[in-house]
Amino acid sequence: MLKLDHISLKAGDFTVDDVDLTVASKEYFVLMGPTGSGKSLLVKAVCGILPVQSGTICIDGNDVTDLEPGKRQVGYVPQNSSLFPHLSVLDNILFPLKVRKLPKKKAMSNIEPVIEALGIGSLLSRSTVNLSGGEQQKVALARALSFNPKLLMLDEPVSALDEPTRCEICGLLKRIQQDFSIATVHICHNLEEARIVSDRIAVIADGRIAQIDTLKNLMDKPKANVVKKILRLAD
Amino acid sequence: MIFRLPESSTEVVKSKRNGLFVVTIACLAIFVVMVCLLILADIFYLMHWGVGLKKLGQILSSPQVLDCLRRSFVTSIIALLLILMTAVPVGYALSRYRFFGHSIINTFIDMPIVLPPVVLGISLLAFFGSPLGHWIKVGLQHYGISLVSSLGIVMCQYIVSVSYCIRAVKASFDNVDRRLEHAALTLGCSQFQTFRWVTIPLARNGLIAGGIMAWARAIGVFGPLMVFVGTGSRVQVMPTNMWLELNVGNIETALVVALITMTIASIALVVAHFLAPGRKWS
Incomplete structure (x- = not known):
């Protein structure tokens, strides 16, 4: 579903260098690494917000490296949810469909399953400003799923939440990913989060991929110190 | 005296009446009294000369x-419409893009703010005396349009006020979270749709406040008008009318x-303060 081929990019002084990775369709892929390791930059590059210096990004077999963000069919949930404060919850969720000029009736029927799956029916008329952190993330997820994207990119979607809410949302994310059969890339630096959601994990440090494998294999055979450190296996 | 700590704290504290507090509050009080006195002086002067409601009418x-009044x-x-048509794209470009000469242009934008207004009037005169300006003037005259008309007034108002609006508009675009624009882009918006549906609505209050400030500035323009269009009856606006009435000793009309x-x-x-980004009416 997603294939990154020798991706290099630069933001200020920081460089992400020669990243290769593949995410299968229907796979829940977790990108782990310490703060400032380049995880978010990589996600932004896949979403088209940040240009790459070299390499290619393929989504569903199509080269999207030079495609503008809106044409990549990627649902993006940023760290702070980034809901539009001037729109209600419903208008936020309908926003991508309004952009695509879908009639309101068709748009409403499109978002119904998403709203039901996330259990946010009671929030629709509310302003986004007064929502709790967990509710905001659910609405942001609904908005990202509303236009049936091929790929879901979640940039630390639960890092700002308290522990019980974090576990609840992680469980929800995994269930949604399975229900909608959508390839998902989830950034985190929390082992518990990765344990709940991941099919495979890539550990990234200093802008380079250190190891990609299932959590079990990473735990059993860590290939680098940074992997041990991230998985809390280091002495 | 009781006051509230700014935003981060809701704790109400008793102020310590230290030296700094006394000096700054005294300066504030003197300034407020001074402004009120200036306004009241006009009213008392009118009352002194027996200008009642009837005369006022x-x-x-x-x-x-x-x-x-109508012409003003x-x-x-x-002028305001032209100012907004300039300030919105220019403010956006200065806020969002970095290009060669950005800092210089950003500084240059403030030029009409720091220059004495009369200089802008002289510059307009000089421009329309140059070959290019002369060519434009002749072209306009060909269609029966004179610069000593409402057109000249609009030019003066525009040139004096546009920088205020650009500054305010740029500040309100600066305040819009770029992450919201990124989110809109990934949700399918083009750059223009993002601008139309996300940036403009979020910067709306700042844009309105900037427009009001520029309009208030435009309606009070005096110096450039005196130089560029003069005080003929066809080009009189409120400031020039005040000056003329003063000159003929008709101080009551000037004061009204x-x-x-x-x-x-x-x-x-008041409206601009209420709408300005990041400000709360308190």
């Missing part, structure tokens, strides 16, 4: 004053027009 309904409003509204200008400016300031 007579002055306000005189054809000359009404003509000036019409020209300043046209001054009070109208002050009222307009006060309303504009």
